Amino acid sequence: MKIDKSFYAVFLSASIFILLFVSLPLITMLLNPGDVSAAIVDKEVIKSLEVSLKAAGMSTLFALIFGVPLAYIFARNDFKGKGLIESIIDIPMxxxxxxxxxxxxxxxxxxxxxEFLTDAGLKIVDNFWGIVAVMLYVGIPFMINSARDGFEMVDEELEHVSRTLGASRFKTFFSISLPIIKNNLVSGSILTYARGLSEVGAILIVAYFPKTTPVLIMDRFNQFGLSSSKPISVVMIVVSILLFTIFRLVRHKKSKH
Incomplete structure (x- = not known):
């Protein structure tokens, strides 16, 4: 087979450009991190990381619990208005x-x-649960879309066989359908967690306190400039890289089984 050199030259050039575009700012930050030693012992930085990680984890858990059932309905049913509902789910993106x-x-x-929820005690302004609500809102499309794609690839015949053997719909779902799409659930969780962890704009409006790390970085930048915000940004970058390396390893390990 004749190799089309011009084709690969164009695609390789485009690939190199986008790789440099993404990696060079990252490398520059890591090579010139500023006073990271002060950042990692800063109590406000540590507290913001704790808030960010916990809130992102909580929102991801809620996305799994409430998003997966809707993803299954999307994958298994065609109904009037389905396209509209799917579009509504994608609006946060x-x-x-x-x-x-x-x-x-x-x-x-x-x-x-x-107002009923607020009167019942669900406070969101300057509250941890406000941060969770924002992270869930912006992250839920990733979980639902990933899970729906997985369910669509599951052979419905497997579910029918399970039902004919006496298994209930719930047992079939949890013992057949859900295990098959575990990689999709891991991918959806990674994307949902990442989206929540990186959110700043909506959190600034809903729950400025307790400060998440992105909010703290913006706060330090506005008050003291680049020299103060850069070390915290580097800490955030390193934590994110470590987290998502672990997530990817878990996903890879699960895919082998």
Whole structure:
């Protein structure tokens, strides 16, 4: 087979460009991190990391619990208005982050349901659960889309066989369907967690306190400039790389089984 050198030259050039575009700012930050030693012992930095990691984890857990059932419905059913509902689910990926914050505030303090939840004790302004709510809102599309893609690849005949052998729908779902799409669930969890961890715009509007690390970085930058915000950014980069390396290893290990 004749090798089309011009084809590979164009694609290789484009690949090198985008690789450099992504990696050079990262490398520059890591090679010139600033006073990281002061950042890692800064109590405010440590607290912000704790808030970020816990809130992202909680939002990912909620996304799994409430997003997977909807993903299964999308994969197994065609119904009137399905396209509209799928579009609504994808909206958080398309609108500005600040708009997400305004929408969440408007819901909790401008609607009957929101006011009922607020009166019942669900506070979101300057509250940990407000951060979780924002992270869940912006991250849920990734979980649902990833899980739906997985369920669509599951042979429905396997589920039918399980049912004919006497298994209930719940048992079939948890023993057949769910284990088959475990890689999709891991991928969805990684994307949901990453999206929550990186969120800043909506959190600034809904829950400035307790500060997440991205909010703290922006706060330090506005007050003291690049020299103060860069070391915290480097800490965040390193933590993110370590976390997602672990997640990828777990995913790779699961895929082998």
């Amino acid at each position: 398309a609108i500005p982050h600040s708009v997400v914050g305004i929408m969440i505030l408007s819901f909790f303090y401008g609607s009957t349901i929101g």
